[in-house]
Amino acid sequence: xxxxxxxxxxVLLQPLEAEEKTKGGIIVPDSAKEKPQEGKVIxxxxxxxxxxxxxxxxxxVGNRVLYGKYSGTEIRxxxxxxxxxxxxxxxxxxxx
Amino acid sequence: xxxxxxxxxxVLLQPLEAEEKTKGGIIVPDSAKEKPQEGKVIxxxxxxxxxxxxxxxxxxVGNRVLYGKYSGTEIRxxxxxxxxxxxxxxxxxxxx
Amino acid sequence: xxxxxxxxxxVLLQPLEAEEKTKGGIIVPDSAKEKPQEGKVIxxxxxxxxxxxxxxxxxxVGNRVLYGKYSGTEIRxxxxxxxxxxxxxxxxxxxx
Amino acid sequence: xxxxxxxxxxVLLQPLEAEEKTKGGIIVPDSAKEKPQEGKVIxxxxxxxxxxxxxxxxxxVGNRVLYGKYSGTEIRxxxxxxxxxxxxxxxxxxxx
Amino acid sequence: xxxxxxxxxxVLLQPLEAEEKTKGGIIVPDSAKEKPQEGKVIxxxxxxxxxxxxxxxxxxVGNRVLYGKYSGTEIRxxxxxxxxxxxxxxxxxxxx
Amino acid sequence: xxxxxxxxxxVLLQPLEAEEKTKGGIIVPDSAKEKPQEGKVIxxxxxxxxxxxxxxxxxxVGNRVLYGKYSGTEIRxxxxxxxxxxxxxxxxxxxx
Amino acid sequence: xxxxxxxxxxVLLQPLEAEEKTKGGIIVPDSAKEKPQEGKVIxxxxxxxxxxxxxxxxxxVGNRVLYGKYSGTEIRxxxxxxxxxxxxxxxxxxxx
Numbered sequence: 256x257x258x259x260x261x262x263x264x265x266v267l268l269q270p271l272e273a274e275e276k277t278k279g280g281i282i283v284p285d286s287a288k289e290k291p292q293e294g295k296v297i298x299x300x301x302x303x304x305x306x307x308x309x310x311x312x313x314x315x316v317g318n319r320v321l322y323g324k325y326s327g328t329e330i331r332x333x334x335x336x337x338x339x340x341x342x343x344x345x346x347x348x349x350x351x
Numbered sequence: 352x353x354x355x356x357x358x359x360x361x362v363l364l365q366p367l368e369a370e371e372k373t374k375g376g377i378i379v380p381d382s383a384k385e386k387p388q389e390g391k392v393i394x395x396x397x398x399x400x401x402x403x404x405x406x407x408x409x410x411x412v413g414n415r416v417l418y419g420k421y422s423g424t425e426i427r428x429x430x431x432x433x434x435x436x437x438x439x440x441x442x443x444x445x446x447x
Numbered sequence: 448x449x450x451x452x453x454x455x456x457x458v459l460l461q462p463l464e465a466e467e468k469t470k471g472g473i474i475v476p477d478s479a480k481e482k483p484q485e486g487k488v489i490x491x492x493x494x495x496x497x498x499x500x501x502x503x504x505x506x507x508v509g510n511r512v513l514y515g516k517y518s519g520t521e522i523r524x525x526x527x528x529x530x531x532x533x534x535x536x537x538x539x540x541x542x543x
Numbered sequence: 544x545x546x547x548x549x550x551x552x553x554v555l556l557q558p559l560e561a562e563e564k565t566k567g568g569i570i571v572p573d574s575a576k577e578k579p580q581e582g583k584v585i586x587x588x589x590x591x592x593x594x595x596x597x598x599x600x601x602x603x604v605g606n607r608v609l610y611g612k613y614s615g616t617e618i619r620x621x622x623x624x625x626x627x628x629x630x631x632x633x634x635x636x637x638x639x
Numbered sequence: 640x641x642x643x644x645x646x647x648x649x650v651l652l653q654p655l656e657a658e659e660k661t662k663g664g665i666i667v668p669d670s671a672k673e674k675p676q677e678g679k680v681i682x683x684x685x686x687x688x689x690x691x692x693x694x695x696x697x698x699x700v701g702n703r704v705l706y707g708k709y710s711g712t713e714i715r716x717x718x719x720x721x722x723x724x725x726x727x728x729x730x731x732x733x734x735x
Numbered sequence: 736x737x738x739x740x741x742x743x744x745x746v747l748l749q750p751l752e753a754e755e756k757t758k759g760g761i762i763v764p765d766s767a768k769e770k771p772q773e774g775k776v777i778x779x780x781x782x783x784x785x786x787x788x789x790x791x792x793x794x795x796v797g798n799r800v801l802y803g804k805y806s807g808t809e810i811r812x813x814x815x816x817x818x819x820x821x822x823x824x825x826x827x828x829x830x831x
Numbered sequence: 832x833x834x835x836x837x838x839x840x841x842v843l844l845q846p847l848e849a850e851e852k853t854k855g856g857i858i859v860p861d862s863a864k865e866k867p868q869e870g871k872v873i874x875x876x877x878x879x880x881x882x883x884x885x886x887x888x889x890x891x892v893g894n895r896v897l898y899g900k901y902s903g904t905e906i907r908x909x910x911x912x913x914x915x916x917x918x919x920x921x922x923x924x925x926x927x
Contacts, residue, residue: 258733258734258735259705259731259732259733259734260731260732260733260734261730261731262697262698262704262726262729262730262731262732263697263727265730265731267731291424291426291435301697304689304694305400305402305403306402306403306689306690307689307690307692307694308403310400310403313358313359313397314358320358321355321426321435323424328675328707328730330675330705339675339705339730339731342358343359345358346357346358346361346424346435347355347356347357347358347361347363347435348355348356348358349354349355349356350354350355350356351354387520387522387531401496401498401499402498402499404499406496406499409454409455409493410454416454417451417522417531419520438454439455441454442453442454442457442520442531443451443452443453443454443457443459443531444451444452444454445450445451445452446450446451446452447450483616483618483627497592497594497595498594498595500595502592502595505550505551505589506550512550513547513618513627515616534550535551537550538549538550538553538616538627539547539548539549539550539553539555539627540547540548540550541546541547541548542546542547542548543546579808579810579819593784593786593787594786594787596787598784598787601742601743601781602742608742609739609810609819611808630742631743633742634741634742634745634808634819635739635740635741635742635745635747635819636739636740636742637738637739637740638738638739638740639738642925642926642927643897643923643924643925643926644923644924644925644926645922645923646889646890646896646918646921646922646923646924647889647919649922649923651923685889688881688886690881690882691881691882691884691886712867712899712922714867714897723867723897723922723923771904771906771915785880785882785883786882786883788883790880790883793838793839793877794838800838801835801906801915803904822838823839825838826837826838826841826904826915827835827836827837827838827841827843827915828835828836828838829834829835829836830834830835830836831834
């Protein structure tokens with residue numbers, strides 16, 4: 256598989272299908288003002304550099320996360336649809 | 352229950368119904384320019400990273416808070432309507 | 448009385464009536480471009496966090512203050528109309 | 544006289560009349576793009592807090608200053624028209 | 640070959656052709672909201688200066704990278720089309 | 736002469752006439768997108784306060800400088816047209 | 832020749848003619864979204880002051896550089912057309 260290493264505070268996500276999401280108990284209401292989506296963290300950047308120190312990301316590879324639907328940039332890696340977002344576009348980690 | 356861990360300075364809130372609010376003595380007038388709402392803190396992020404140090408949030412799990420009505424992102428967790436907001440969108444803690 | 452603890456650099460104010468204001472000698476001219484109002488500080492937040500240190504507010508509970516008329520968020524606490532503003536929206540403390 | 548203590552980096556000014564200004568030799572041309580006005584400093588705030596330190600204001604009580612005409616908020620103190628401005632809206636101190 | 644030394648946090652990129660990209664397994668879907676492109680790093684700046692320290696870039700000469708299609712400034716070096724972008728416009732490094 | 740002491744990083748300038756400018760060899764082409772003008776520094780502020788330290792201005796009293804034509808605020812001091820600008824609006828010092 | 836000393840992080844450039852540029856192998860395509868131009872560094876400012884320290888510029892007098900066509904302010908020095916730009920508007924140094 257092609258290896259995509261996000262830069263800085265970016266994260267590579269694999270969007271999760273609706274079926275998988277309902278199992279997990281997290282549903283986004285149709286009336287939601289800003290619809291978040293669920294995804295899986297495939298790769299993370301090294302973090303943002305602040306005052307010469309690199310601040311590691313809070314999300315880790317394998318985490319399931321909620322992110323803003325209109326965030327990031329879509330790419331296709333080995334036939335799979337993926338998304339590169341900044342960590343600030345990730346709302347929460349879902350633990351099950 | 353699905354476990355939602357907010358990222359950074361985000362907070363997971365459960366909005367409180369109007370009946371509960373009137374009991375507590377806090378009423379938002381109909382004429383209010385920007386209507387705040389009351390909610391219960393279900394989970395809090397680790398805080399914002401500033402100059403390499405993580406600044407813990409001021410609100411704690413269990414707090415009842417006032418927040419801007421149009422803040423945040425709605426999600427449904429195990430059938431319950433919830434909201435993920437940034438702590439800066441929370442106006443005050445209500446103690447009774 | 449319900450206890451409202453403002454967050455961060457926010458302040459809970461009780462607006463003062465016009466009669467009380469004229470006694471104090473501070474009158475806002477009708478022609479004023481941006482009309483300030485007088486209020487009483489009911490509760491203050493712990494302050495803003497900067498570089499990991501909390502900067503306490505300059506206004507104290509009991510102070511009478513001038514604030515921008517269109518600032519903040521209106522709430523009603525135990526039947527009283529109150530306002531939550533950021534300290535930066537407070538122009539001055541009135542001492543009599 | 545009512546005592547108005549400006550907050551932070553704000554300054555309480557008493558605008559000076561046109562007659563007084565021409566005596567001092569400072570005239571604002573009619574064609575000026577942004578018309579400054581002359582005023583007297585009545586009270587000053589403690590200064591802005593930066594990195595936990597309070598930076599005292601450069602203007603002092605009694606200074607005559609030039610400030611942007613459309614700056615600040617008008618109030619009336621004991622029948623006198625006054626203005627609360629931020630120090631950054633003051634262009635210069637006039638010494639005579 | 641003319642030697643182009645990018646300034647600060649800028650990077651000189653050689654855009655890669657579509658054929659090369661499909662071999663690598665990274666495809667940008669036609670429906671993508673913001674289309675990233677693949678390129679090769681030809682030269683990098685010394686980095687951005689923050690608080691008097693130079694922060695070296697994360698990308699290195701020879702890296703294959705994904706960058707926003709509408710980023711940067713096009714130039715032609717010895718007949719080759721090149722692009723100068725800021726590092727923040729680079730989304731990820733592709734390792735194969 | 737009235738003494739105008741600019742505040743912070745502001746500078747008091749006396750605009751120079753066109754005749755004087757052509758002698759000095761600096762001409763602003765008619766087609767210039769943003770026309771700079773030449774002036775003489777009459778007084779300078781103490782500088783901007785950053786992190787509690789005052790950063791002195793680079794221009795000195797007596798310098799001839801180029802500044803953006805539409806910068807600053809016009810005032811008249813003892814019948815002379817002057818300009819108060821921020822130092823960042825000054826492009827260069829002219830030495831002859 | 833009149834001596835123009837740019838202030839802060841500004842640079843005095845002499846634009847280079849098209850003929851000279853093609854010799855060097857750097858050509859800007861007609862279709863370029865934002866057209867950079869080639870110029871020679873005639874004088875540089877002392878640098879930007881950050882946290883009380885002056886950060887020297889990366890470009891030096893004599894460097895040939897690429898800069899954004901619509902950057903800066905045009906002036907004429909002793910009959911020569913020149914340009915004052917901020918260093919951040921310079922994309923790269925050309926070494927031949």
